[in-house]
Amino acid sequence: MITGLKRADYGPLKDLYVLSYRLGSDVAHGTVIDLMGRARREPDRLEINASSSERFVAQALASAHATLLVMLAVCNNALKLGIENGINPLNRKHAELWPPSMKEASN
């Protein structure tokens, strides 16, 4: 996702809007399928604890990070913060932020 300072740069907002609705259904389906797999593999174990796969964690953090940068770009315009060339460098490539096992998941 591209973020930046100019209004044109937060064009992906429309994509974000679609993504927000996709996330709702994806999470529900993903969780159920994940739990079904676990129930099949480990039928004797029923736990209530943190059991997300790394994929979900990576997707959530990557989406939240990208969204926050878009919000900063919006604020820069709306509040006249005068941030020049500040936000783009924060939009680091996933390759720099994620270990190999999470890179694919977050893309």
Next chain:
Amino acid sequence: MSTQDRLQQLLAPFLDHVKNELEPFINQAISKTFDPSGQMPLVVCSLAMKCLKSFSSVIILGRRGYGEDAMLVTRSMIEATVTAATLEETPGKADDFLKFYWIYEYRLLQDLRELDTRYVEEVFSRERVQEANCASANSAEGMASVQRRISVVLGTALQF
């Protein structure tokens, strides 16, 4: 190695980035002494604060392994961002955005009335019921009340 230890290890580069680059940048860009004036900047500023809190929540949930739940919070961040961008493009809608709270409250009031009128008395004070009724009737008294409350909301936002 426990799941949490493994996640800590995997997320280390991201968490370092947040701590060493993102946080200082945000603190500098939107400092607490920032004083936005006008309805639109105040609403956008408040939405940004909400977004920052949600981002902290996403990190806490992610570090503990609750990825699906972190995504639900991310969705709220996305919606706040879309709202902020819409208001930035059309500042005149900031007033509608603030007033929509009373529409929302009136709808809640009506739904509760249909369920059980006693709920209304338990959830809303008499003053709030009267305000919601007046605002829905678009009476002068109701609108004055709405404007008064908007002033309170904006005053509170300034105390961030």
